[in-house]
Amino acid sequence: CAWSIERPPGDTAGCTFCHTSSEERCSTCHQRHQFDPKVARRSEQCKTCRWGKDHRDWEAYDIGLHGTVYQVNKWDPKQFDWNKKLADADYVGPTCQYCHMRGGHHNAQRFSTVYTSMGMSMADRGAPIWKEKRDRWVSVCDDCHSPRFAREQLQALDEACKDASLKYRETFKVAEDLIKDGVSDPMPKDLCPDFSGQNHIWSLKIGAYHDGEAYGGKTGESGEFRMSNCTDVERLCFESVGYFQTYIMKGMAHGSWNDATYSDGSFGMDRWLVNVKQDASQARRLAAIEKKVGVTWVPESFWKTGEWLDQLTGPYIVKNHPGKTIFDLCPDPGWLDTHHAPAEEV
Numbered sequence: 561c562a563w564s565i566e567r568p569p570g571d572t573a574g575c576t577f578c579h580t581s582s583e584e585r586c587s588t589c590h591q592r593h594q595f596d597p598k599v600a601r602r603s604e605q606c607k608t609c610r611w612g613k614d615h616r617d618w619e620a621y622d623i624g625l626h627g628t629v630y631q632v633n634k635w636d637p638k639q640f641d642w643n644k645k646l647a648d649a650d651y652v653g654p655t656c657q658y659c660h661m662r663g664g665h666h667n668a669q670r671f672s673t674v675y676t677s678m679g680m681s682m683a684d685r686g687a688p689i690w691k692e693k694r695d696r697w698v699s700v701c702d703d704c705h706s707p708r709f710a711r712e713q714l715q716a717l718d719e720a721c722k723d724a725s726l727k728y729r730e731t732f733k734v735a736e737d738l739i740k741d742g743v744s745d746p747m748p749k750d751l752c753p754d755f756s757g758q759n760h761i762w763s764l765k766i767g768a769y770h771d772g773e774a775y776g777g778k779t780g781e782s783g784e785f786r787m788s789n790c791t792d793v794e795r796l797c798f799e800s801v802g803y804f805q806t807y808i809m810k811g812m813a814h815g816s817w818n819d820a821t822y823s824d825g826s827f828g829m830d831r832w833l834v835n836v837k838q839d840a841s842q843a844r845r846l847a848a849i850e851k852k853v854g855v856t857w858v859p860e861s862f863w864k865t866g867e868w869l870d871q872l873t874g875p876y877i878v879k880n881h882p883g884k885t886i887f888d889l890c891p892d893p894g895w896l897d898t899h900h901a902p903a904e905e906v
Contacts, residue, residue: 563787563798566755568871578609598642603630603655610656613803615678616810616819621656624816629653659700671700679809680801685718717812720820724805727829731800734840735764735793740774743840743847744791748776750859752789752866753874757885763790764797789869793839796832804828 564575588609589600599605603621611618621627630653633639639652646657646664660668672693685694694714701710738744739762753759758777765775765783773779787798804824811819819825850857869875877886 563785566786566873567788574612597645601642601646601649601655601657602634603627603657606656614806616807617656617814619823620807620810620814620816620819623818624811624814626654626815630655654704662700671696678806679721679724680805685721713812713815717809720808720812720826721805724808724826724829727833728797728801728805731797731829731833731836732764734836735797736775738791738793738840738843743843744793745843745857746791746859746863748783750863752864752869752872753878754786755784755873756887757874757877757881759874763794789863789872793836793843796836796839800829800832800836804832 564572564579569576587595589605590597591599591605603618607618622631630640633652640655641650644650646661649658651658660671662671665671697714698707698710701707701713735744739747748762749760751759754761754763761777761781761783762775763783763786765772765777775783777783785798785802787795787802804826807823807825807828808820811817811821811823811825821827847857849855865875873886877884877889881889
């Protein structure tokens with residue numbers, strides 16, 4: 561993601577630890593030198609990577625109903641026999657592996673639902689394309705619960721994510737109007753170059769928002785989420801969907817109502833929506849005053865340059881490869897595509 565690859569290595573040590581040195585390696589879960597399946601079957605083995613602001617899996621599981629059952633019983637071999645293969649497991653409560661790697665299947669995404677991008681997708685969850693995934697999700701729950709109960713929980717997850725999407729769309733619209741009306745400080749063209757070596761595309765102009773040159777760039781060009789060196793409104797938009805909306809999805813999926821509601825989930829999105837509205841109101845009032853008294857707005861220079869900003873990927877490209885972007889320099893830019901893999905591939 562742009563907020564990682566545009567920064568100097570020291571800034572993103574937490575990202576690169578999992579997404580380079582640990583990702584897709586057997587020893588990440590089975591532990592180097594030990595490589596004992598009994599270790600890999602415990603939920604804690606997922607904890608190192610699957611926690612934090614934008615992928616709050618461990619916290620949601622650990623303080624949810626299933627995690628509580630696991631924590632108080634995991635030392636009892638009668639309740640959790642780690643010597644059994646995962647396909648033969650008979651646990652008193654589910655582990656991460658039991659649900660996401662059912663029967664020992666190593667593609668953890670196979671038992672996900674429609675909620676791609678960690679719950680940030682705004683999709684029609686009832687569409688036929690998702691039926692197989694949803695049925696598979698329910699089939700895991702009905703090992704311990706009735707299919708009716710499982711589908712009711714999935715419906716509750718649907719409703720929570722739908723409400724979250726309503727809040728985010730409203731938050732986004734407030735920020736969108738500021739950009740289109742020329743009130744945002746700074747505007748994209750006034751920023752330090754983004755990770756690609758460009759600085760004319762609004763950072764929230766991604767995915768479904770490709771169309772419309774009012775956001776900067778040409779139709780079809782895509783921005784990328786930024787949470788640094790951008791307006792407070794844009795950062796709040798990013799955190800609303802990148803953090804709080806994922807809290808809601810992860811909390812509901814793991815039975816952690818606290819995450820879904822109180823711990824910056826639903827209530828967090830409420831707060832950030834109000835903050836964005838307040839910031840937008842102040843910006844518009846200030847712009848009206850400046851217009852009335854004849855003040856010409858000029859963005860401050862610190863948006864474009866600075867000791868730390870000079871270390872980012874964008875300025876490096878502009879300085880060392882004039883006229884080029886990261887898409888020109890990367891031999892296979894497909895890995896930077898903002899589109900997601902088709903459902904059948906996941």
